[in-house]
Amino acid sequence: MIRLSKSSITNEDKSAVMEVLDNEFLGMGPRVREFEEALSNFFGRQAVAVSNGTAALQLAMQACGIGPGDEVIVPSLTYVASFQAISATGATPVACDVDPTTLQADPEDMKARISDRTRAIMPVHYSGNTGPLERYSALAADFGLRVIEDAAHALGTTVGHGARVGSFGDIACFSFDGIKNITSGEGGCVVSEDQNILDRIRDYRLLGVKKDSENRYAGKRSWEFDVGEQGWRYHMSDIMAALGLSQLKRFGTTAPVRQANARIYNELLAGIEGLEIFHNALDETIPHIYPILLPPSADRVVLRKGMEKAGIQSGIHYYPNHFLSKFASPAALPFPATEAIFPRLMSLPLHLDLVAADQEKVVNVLRTLLP
Numbered sequence: 001m002i003r004l005s006k007s008s009i010t011n012e013d014k015s016a017v018m019e020v021l022d023n024e025f026l027g028m029g030p031r032v033r034e035f036e037e038a039l040s041n042f043f044g045r046q047a048v049a050v051s052n053g054t055a056a057l058q059l060a061m062q063a064c065g066i067g068p069g070d071e072v073i074v075p076s077l078t079y080v081a082s083f084q085a086i087s088a089t090g091a092t093p094v095a096c097d098v099d100p101t102t103l104q105a106d107p108e109d110m111k112a113r114i115s116d117r118t119r120a121i122m123p124v125h126y127s128g129n130t131g132p133l134e135r136y137s138a139l140a141a142d143f144g145l146r147v148i149e150d151a152a153h154a155l156g157t158t159v160g161h162g163a164r165v166g167s168f169g170d171i172a173c174f175s176f177d178g179i180k181n182i183t184s185g186e187g188g189c190v191v192s193e194d195q196n197i198l199d200r201i202r203d204y205r206l207l208g209v210k211k212d213s214e215n216r217y218a219g220k221r222s223w224e225f226d227v228g229e230q231g232w233r234y235h236m237s238d239i240m241a242a243l244g245l246s247q248l249k250r251f252g253t254t255a256p257v258r259q260a261n262a263r264i265y266n267e268l269l270a271g272i273e274g275l276e277i278f279h280n281a282l283d284e285t286i287p288h289i290y291p292i293l294l295p296p297s298a299d300r301v302v303l304r305k306g307m308e309k310a311g312i313q314s315g316i317h318y319y320p321n322h323f324l325s326k327f328a329s330p331a332a333l334p335f336p337a338t339e340a341i342f343p344r345l346m347s348l349p350l351h352l353d354l355v356a357a358d359q360e361k362v363v364n365v366l367r368t369l370l371p
């Protein structure tokens, strides 16, 4: 079976985790501090590590004071994690449409959905690509909004002159779940230059206990403390941090593998009539997934069944969130682009253990199944 996505774990990763297990200190301790330092070096900005990417988004919004009665604008075409993170704060996610040529949030459409309750926009760097980042920032500046980037797909992606996503802008949130560009098992981080935001997140992740992070790094904890606000048990453990650290050290060699795989697909898929690809900036993008739009005449259900029969997994990133009963809003403006592309959207296998022969098989099978 050619898997759609998978973790890639080396012996080095395993020893890093074993070392923590051997020490018999598993919680948030010195490894988390080390991982945060490595992430901060990577981004050139401070990073706070948390339990997962959804928690990173939720805590970033809470730290901005976003809560009940507030609205956050987010593309419908994203993992439900983005939506649940918003509603977890008590705020309402307001779905927006994407640019059908890039699958990134459409800033004009975001603007049309701003109300006097809007507090933030949440662009999603779908597939590892980015949308018009300056336009998102300008929109936020015009309306006094925060920009909280869902950068779960975009670890390592650069824009402009080599600036990494997370190294600029307001607040960026990353995920290190099992299939993301690097993994810490589960895990995530928030990156920002806003010290006040980072300090709040450091407390919120440890049940709101004030200034407990420094103690934890040293393998201690606070016994007498104050709690002023709602907190959560969203910290990262040393087991996770050890794996994340090991994966981040190797990222300089794994990131180019993802790019090379996407380039191979680009070449193999060239010339298939009506099929559209999205990874056109592979000098800058580290691809997390490889989405395509099937030719309009293709039947996606039949096609995916045929691929599965041939031993090839495929995916659909994502079922639009405005179709979900929790997030559907009858009063919402329409979503013409998302609804037009969705029936044609499919993702091909992409992970570090994929070899060129697998990719040839994927595209050959796809070709034979196309009308």
Ligand SMILES: *Cc1c(COP(=O)(O)O)cnc(C)c1O
Pocket: 052, 053, 054, 055, 078, 079, 081, 082, 124, 150, 152, 153, 174, 175, 176, 177, 186, 187, 188
């Ligand atoms: C993975 C992902 C998240 C959340 O990350 P977790 O670590 O799984 O909680 C958020 N948004 C998008 C687009 C993702 O793909």
